[in-house]
Amino acid sequence: MKKIKIAISACLLGQQVRYNGGHKRAPFCTQVLAEWFDYVPICPEVEIGLGVPREPIRLVMENDGVKAKNVNDHKNDYTEQLVDLAQKRLPDLADVCGYIFMQKSPSCGLFRVKAYLPNGMPHNEPQTGIYAKAIDDAMPLLPKEEAGRLNDMRLRENFIIRVFGTDRWRREVLTDPTPGALVDFHRQHKFLLQAHSEVMYRDLGRIVANAGDGEKVRDEYFQLFMQCLSRQAKIKSHVNVLYHLLGFFKKELPSDAKVSIIKTIEQYQQQKVFLMTPLTLMRHYAEVHHINYLLDQVYLKPYPNELGLQNHL
Ligand code: SF4
Structure with a gap:
């Protein structure tokens, strides 16, 4: 049987692309599902040029919506780049049958990602990561899940x-x-x-x-x-x-x-x-x-x- 093409957050495959140079390998994805799935790994933060290692980013609630910003310097706003990347990646995703996202990430998290107020205090409404939301908006029927929830x-x-x-x-x-x-x-x-x-x-x-x-x-x-x-x-x-x-x-x-x-x-x-x-x-x-x-x-x-x-x- 031909493997099914699935997009996945690259860190879940063990690629060392996290802000701290680490990964978040998900054994169920790499050892079990890999037998049926052909993965298309994507790390949005690396693809917009943030590099590894990099300063972490977080979601910040501004008056005009939620933004992805450098934790230490809110002047560095990556929201637009992450949304643009999702648009740019859509043609490659046209034939995938699902997408597995890394949970909690301000870029890739699909559900309940922590957000903050501009003054650094936690915001009480969890959000969706900027890149994941742009993909979800563009491909609403594509099956999507977070690796953590697959447990x-x-x-x-x-x-x-x-x-x-x-x-x-x-x-x-x-x-x-x-x-x-x-x-x-x-x-x-x-x-x-x-x-x-x-x-x-x-x-x-x-x-x-x-x-x-x-x-x-x-x-x-x-x-x-x-x-x-x-x-x-x-x-x-x-x-x-x-x-x-x-x-x-x-x-x-x-x-x-x-x-x-x-x-x-x-x-x-x-x-x-x-x-x-x-x-x-x-x-x-x-x-x-x-x-x-x-x-x-x-x-x-x-x-x-x-x-x-x-x-x-
Ligand atoms: S969660 Fe997304 S942006 Fe963060 S390291 Fe993994 S693939 Fe890259």
């Missing part, structure tokens, strides 16, 4: 699902921009979408059914598709989907097999086993009985098993 299994799974969803969208729909490709894409994602939001799944179905002007419809579909996947799938929704899947085995399965699947669904509902258990059983029976409609469903394999995420959900 939370639910956030990690949600990010990975969105990355792999974006990759499939590019490979299966954008390279074949026909109504048929969109119909197939929607069909394959049926149960995954239902697990995230039944209402949005139905709205997406309406978009597909009204497929008129191709590009407009695809844009509308992808926007809602990403919004739907951004929602955390709840245990209750997974349970509903699992029972729905079971309906496809009605004729094929002997009753003792059905009983064992139902038992694993109940155990999952009671949080005694992880989602992986009923899904593995379902996949197994779908393979044994050649139920191609189910084998085609992304829900049964939204990302490589080796990531082991369903072992935590």
Whole structure:
């Protein structure tokens, strides 16, 4: 499988680009995800010419907005350069399927970055790093996450699902921009979408059914598709989907097999086993009985098993 292109803050790969000459290597990114992801490392502060080592910068709340300034000398304002860099980098990012940012950074932090008042006192509203905000504004649908937050299994799974969803969208729909490709894409994602939001799944179905002007419809579909996947799938929704899947085995399965699947669904509902258990059983029976409609469903394999995420959900 071709690796998926992902942008990443360069220090997370172990590059010594931090203000103090250090790095912030993230083992999950370099040792686990690197098997599936082809990284595009970017250090905005180095790329605007600040050098290594350099004086640190911080976010300062001014009357006309938040600025990235030299900690020791507020006359040195790097805000415009960081915003310009994001604009300059956009063409290189056109084919990435996600972006992993370094947390807490005044340039790269995506959530809750500390900000200060001009007098040096802390400001009570956390902000987004200047470069990260410019990227977020320009590419709102691109899956983005901070490396620190990827330690939370639910956030990690949600990010990975969105990355792999974006990759499939590019490979299966954008390279074949026909109504048929969109119909197939929607069909394959049926149960995954239902697990995230039944209402949005139905709205997406309406978009597909009204497929008129191709590009407009695809844009509308992808926007809602990403919004739907951004929602955390709840245990209750997974349970509903699992029972729905079971309906496809009605004729094929002997009753003792059905009983064992139902038992694993109940155990999952009671949080005694992880989602992986009923899904593995379902996949197994779908393979044994050649139920191609189910084998085609992304829900049964939204990302490589080796990531082991369903072992935590
Ligand atoms: S957080 Fe961003 S700006 Fe800071 S060292 Fe890492 S890549 Fe460079």
